[in-house]
Amino acid sequence: MEEVASLIINGKTDDLDASISTMEHDVTKERLQELAALESSILDAIPQAIVGLHNRRIIFANNAIKGTFGWSREELIGKSVTIFYRNARESKEIARYFYSTLKRQRTFVNEFPCRRKDGKDILCRMRAARIGDELKERRIVITYEDITEKKRAQEELERSREQLRNLSTYLQSVREKESTRIAREIHDELGQSLTALQMDVAWLGDQLPPELTHLKEKTQRMVRLADATIESVHRIIAELRPILLDDLGLTAAIEWQAKEFQSRSGIECYVYIDCTDSSIDKDLATALFRIFQGVLTNVARHAAATAVWVRLVQKEDELRLEVIDNGKGITVKQAEDPRSFGIIGIRERANLWGGSVQIAGVQNRGTTINVTIPLRKGAS
Numbered sequence: 001m002e003e004v005a006s007l008i009i010n011g012k013t014d015d016l017d018a019s020i021s022t023m024e025h026d027v028t029k030e031r032l033q034e035l036a037a038l039e040s041s042i043l044d045a046i047p048q049a050i051v052g053l054h055n056r057r058i059i060f061a062n063n064a065i066k067g068t069f070g071w072s073r074e075e076l077i078g079k080s081v082t083i084f085y086r087n088a089r090e091s092k093e094i095a096r097y098f099y100s101t102l103k104r105q106r107t108f109v110n111e112f113p114c115r116r117k118d119g120k121d122i123l124c125r126m127r128a129a130r131i132g133d134e135l136k137e138r139r140i141v142i143t144y145e146d147i148t149e150k151k152r153a154q155e156e157l158e159r160s161r162e163q164l165r166n167l168s169t170y171l172q173s174v175r176e177k178e179s180t181r182i183a184r185e186i187h188d189e190l191g192q193s194l195t196a197l198q199m200d201v202a203w204l205g206d207q208l209p210p211e212l213t214h215l216k217e218k219t220q221r222m223v224r225l226a227d228a229t230i231e232s233v234h235r236i237i238a239e240l241r242p243i244l245l246d247d248l249g250l251t252a253a254i255e256w257q258a259k260e261f262q263s264r265s266g267i268e269c270y271v272y273i274d275c276t277d278s279s280i281d282k283d284l285a286t287a288l289f290r291i292f293q294g295v296l297t298n299v300a301r302h303a304a305a306t307a308v309w310v311r312l313v314q315k316e317d318e319l320r321l322e323v324i325d326n327g328k329g330i331t332v333k334q335a336e337d338p339r340s341f342g343i344i345g346i347r348e349r350a351n352l353w354g355g356s357v358q359i360a361g362v363q364n365r366g367t368t369i370n371v372t373i374p375l376r377k378g379a380s
């Protein structure tokens, strides 16, 4: 600075120009060095491995490359990028994909198999970007993220979810079979004996001489008790395995269940049904009926409602069951709680048929549950 000042004072303008130009040059050089240092620090601060390519040769790499591939950056500079891939064929395919894609777009992300220096195969998520507006001299930057473990964990999770789904289907079918067996046994053993007992007591009463009034009354009470017991047995059978479902189909079973619910809970139940049983698969009918039972039980237990509206509607390609109550309203937390096993069961049953369940509650206004099941064409 002092030097420049003295040149100005002494009027030596040519020397002044030269001196300023040298200074500018120094400043620019210094600045460029600073930028280069900054650039390499940024590259090294990024956790993913990064390389820059020029005609498939590696022209720069960051520190993380060592962690991902086991190669140090010094070993890589000047080498072909094929060093990261498993064989020449795959390497060619990857290159073809890269360059053709980067001709069309500036960046892309995709997953490819890679190989480390120690020979271990890994799966990488690669992001590539061309350097500049066009793909000149195949100058590109690629980041590699080793997702082998992530992918494995994801697949493992998917597998165990699949197993859980299968287990849940299996358990449900076992439960249905068991219920059917118990229902049949109660019907055959208990139901028939009770009817016989009731008829015998009635006969006995008829045989008694009219003057034995108190004995006659006793037999009449026994007949009434037998009647009530037979009714209870029928109800228990119907709950275990709604025979109506087998005999008359889903719509009759839903209507029956709604009536039962109304008479037992005192909650008004309005039912609107618009569907034909013949197009509904038998197992699907069971699933939907069980869902309906679960939803009604929840209304009786939790909603403090005075009325329920039920709609079962069949569209061309889907079956929709809607149950609305006017109770206190389920909260999002309750509907999504992983410990809400009743609701989880409802969702699982619907999911098994490719369907979905929407649950919405409004505080002190009520809860709406919507179950939608797609109907496969040609299903009987």
Ligand SMILES: Nc1ncnc2c1ncn2[C@@H]1O[C@H](COP(=O)(O)OP(=O)(O)OP(=O)(O)O)[C@@H](O)[C@H]1O
Pocket: 298, 299, 301, 302, 303, 325, 327, 328, 329, 330, 331, 334, 335, 339, 340, 341, 342, 343, 344, 367
């Ligand atoms: N119609 C409803 N109105 C208000 N709250 C509801 C309604 N249905 C469910 N809930 C709330 O959601 C929770 C979860 O229901 P879910 O059926 O999963 O479990 P549960 O009925 O408590 O037990 P279970 O496993 O015997 O069914 C209930 O405990 C209740 O708080």
Ligand SMILES: [Mg+2]
Pocket: 294, 297, 298, 342, 343
């Ligand atoms: Mg429940």
